[in-house]
Amino acid sequence: MTDQPAAGHTLDAGVPRDLHAFVAGLPKAELHVHHVGSASPRIVAELAARHPDSRVPTDPEALADYFTFTDFAHFIQVYLSVVDLVRTPEDVRLLTYEVARDMARQQVRYAELTVTPYSSVRRGMDEKAFMEAIEDARRSAESDFGTVLRWCFDIPGEAGLESAEETVRLATDDAVRPEGLISFGLGGPEIGVPRPQFKPYFDRARAAGLRSVPHAGETTGPETVWDALRELGAERIGHGTSSARDPRLLEHLAEHRIALEVCPTSNIATRAVRTLDEHPIKEFVKAGVLVTVNSDDPPMFGTDLNNEYAVAARLLDLDERGLAELAKNAVEASFLDPAGKARIAAEIDAYTAAWLAP
Ligand SMILES: [Zn+2]
Numbered sequence: 004m005t006d007q008p009a010a011g012h013t014l015d016a017g018v019p020r021d022l023h024a025f026v027a028g029l030p031k032a033e034l035h036v037h038h039v040g041s042a043s044p045r046i047v048a049e050l051a052a053r054h055p056d057s058r059v060p061t062d063p064e065a066l067a068d069y070f071t072f073t074d075f076a077h078f079i080q081v082y083l084s085v086v087d088l089v090r091t092p093e094d095v096r097l098l099t100y101e102v103a104r105d106m107a108r109q110q111v112r113y114a115e116l117t118v119t120p121y122s123s124v125r126r127g128m129d130e131k132a133f134m135e136a137i138e139d140a141r142r143s144a145e146s147d148f149g150t151v152l153r154w155c156f157d158i159p160g161e162a163g164l165e166s167a168e169e170t171v172r173l174a175t176d177d178a179v180r181p182e183g184l185i186s187f188g189l190g191g192p193e194i195g196v197p198r199p200q201f202k203p204y205f206d207r208a209r210a211a212g213l214r215s216v217p218h219a220g221e222t223t224g225p226e227t228v229w230d231a232l233r234e235l236g237a238e239r240i241g242h243g244t245s246s247a248r249d250p251r252l253l254e255h256l257a258e259h260r261i262a263l264e265v266c267p268t269s270n271i272a273t274r275a276v277r278t279l280d281e282h283p284i285k286e287f288v289k290a291g292v293l294v295t296v297n298s299d300d301p302p303m304f305g306t307d308l309n310n311e312y313a314v315a316a317r318l319l320d321l322d323e324r325g326l327a328e329l330a331k332n333a334v335e336a337s338f339l340d341p342a343g344k345a346r347i348a349a350e351i352d353a354y355t356a357a358w359l360a361p
Pocket of ligand 1: 035037190218241299
């Protein structure tokens with residue numbers, strides 16, 4: 004096991020180096036990050052070595068090239084080749100534990116990791132073994148790295164209602180659902196996949212005590228965000244990028260403290276936004292919306308959470324105090340209990356005060 008920092012990310016130019024150093028040590032919470040999409044070249048190399056019949060390179064250098072996407076179709080192709088490497092419960096355990104290690108290196112104290120159990124179970128993995136694998140990794144990560152993980156099970160929207168039925172079953176069946184599960188999501192494409200059709204599944208998940216966190220308004224307009232709020236009871240919105248086009252929606256989000264999970268670099272990689280300078284994060288802040296910054300599928304988008312904070316610092320013109328507030332937004336918008344929130348917020352304050360002390 005190598006002990007280098009997660010490869011594949013670049014530092015946002017235009018941010019002073021000492022601000023990067025501040026971000027690197029800042030305690031953080033991450034609310035929008037995908038399980039398989041977090042596999043860094045280091046982790047993919049380990050998985051590929053376990054399955055020599057796959058065509059994924061095992062050498063981290065070659066993998067860095069492999070992870071350089073030419074377009075979105077190429078991204079999907081690479082993503083699916085990584086999905087194909089996660090074949091056994093031990094692969095799931097290794098992936099999850101190593102993702103937590105990469106998070107801990109970035110001072111992530113708490114993460115709500117979006118997991119798509121349907122992808123593994125449909126491919127024949129035993130559902131209980133899958134749940135045991137993620138839970139084993141969660142407990143080990145917490146004791147070994149001090150990073151607390153919680154799960155969001157998401158419906159892969161492109162796989163249709165059958166996947167919704169299966170995901171809600173896995174999320175609500177007491178004999179199967181893992182202890183760390185706290186929320187229910189919806190990912191995949193939005194175009195041609197209307198949110199309201201998933202209402203019955205979200206109703207069941209919410210009745211079982213899970214929080215609602217669908218992706219919405221990433222590649223479609225603000226009406227999709229309204230659908231997520233009205234039909235799916237969304238308590239936070241994944242991306243919500245197009246909300247900027249609807250002042251009434253921004254007002255609603257601000258008034259009800261419904262946070263947006265903003266993932267700037269992802270939005271550029273998927274072309275949801277043309278350039279970083281055109282990113283609506285400034286409008287969200289100006290409208291008083293609770294903004295959190297997240298990494299989505301970090302190695303696949305050539306980023307990590309620290310870099311997303313640096314990007315946000317540049318776009319929002321933040322200094323250390325502003326970055327600390329941003330980190331506290333994620334703590335506030337998380338589904339941690341009040342004591343857990345207070346603990347991380349106090350840690351952020353102490354770190355910032357020590358950094359700024361003369
Ligand atoms: Zn996402």
